[in-house]
Amino acid sequence: MQDTMDKKRILTGIVLENDEIAAGVYKMTVESVDGAPLAKPGQFVNVYTKDASLLLPRPISICFSDGAELTLVYGVVGKGTEEFSTYKRGDEIRHSMPQGNGYDLDAVKPGQKAMLLGGGIGVPPLLSLCYELTAREISVTAVIGFKDEPFLIKPLLKAGADLYVATDSGAVGFKGTVLDVLKNENLKGDAYFACGPRVMLKAVTDHVLAEGRDIQVSMEERMGCGYGACVGCVCDIREKSGAGPASAAGGETIVKKKVCKDGPVFWGSEVVWDGK
Secondary structure (H helix, E strand, O other): OHHHHHHHOEEEEEEEEEEEEEOOEEEEEEEOOOOHHHOOOOOEEEEEOOOOOOOOOEEEEEEEEEOOEEEEEEEOOOHHHHHHOOOOOOOEEEEEOOEOEOOOHHHOOOOOEEEEEEEHHHOOHHHHHHHHHHHOOOEEEEEEEEOOOOOOHHHHHHOOOEEEEEEOOOOOOEEOOHHHHHHHOOOOOOEEEEEOOHHHHHHHHHHHHHOOOOOEEEOOOOOOOOOOOOOOOEEEEEEOOOOOOEOOOOOOEEEEEEOOOOOEEEEHHHEOOOOO
16 A cells, blocks of 8 residues: 555655756756656556646656656647646656566677667657666667657667668658668567557557567556556556457457556557457
8 A cells, every 4th residue: 555655655856957858848957856766668657747737647648757857758739738848947757666567678688789769759768768778788770760850869779779761751761661761771679579559559569569579558547546446547458367258369358447547558469459
């Protein structure tokens, strides 16, 4: 019970910087003495607005943590994130402890190669992952895709990634998608990690599974409470045992998992992509 309470504890941090790094995309660094040291790659924090009419927190993935500082990169998509974009240095910001289950770093060993695949606002959590992997003497290749304007290129290079960039227009880097780059450049790894829109995650999962490997995917389902109390962010996951209707795979069952609590990271082979 105490562990659950600690995970839900609301902290008050101080905004250190909040800059627009691409059109409608902001990078905010927050002093979070209690939260930052516990952050793991792939986790997120629930951020609360000051507007009393906006009751639910906004989940934002953790881009990077260093000492007592959390870096959050978010897109302005509604009233809540629009409010966050107005915050200035010195402003207080209420946020949760780091939430969710992040990436399993033990899936790749020192001396091996990791492939990091990100799309749009799914790119930020790959930065802390890259730092963690390179610190373990794991080679990292990152392929990141955007509609038009890329971001976090310099930070990923600084973290040690061999970087490939794709844009829909081809204005920057390769023209096409992350999957296009994977195929055209014949990029392969010993382990795969991804974060991005569902359509991208399904495409790269199909590609990796066809090559006989699995991939860890961070799902971007819309969340309600952000703590597992509601069912606003469920997705269908295959399990080898447990309650639920039998799947066509024989012996497997399909269960509904909460992205905020059971995820956001799952194995690509477990996700029922044609379901929710």
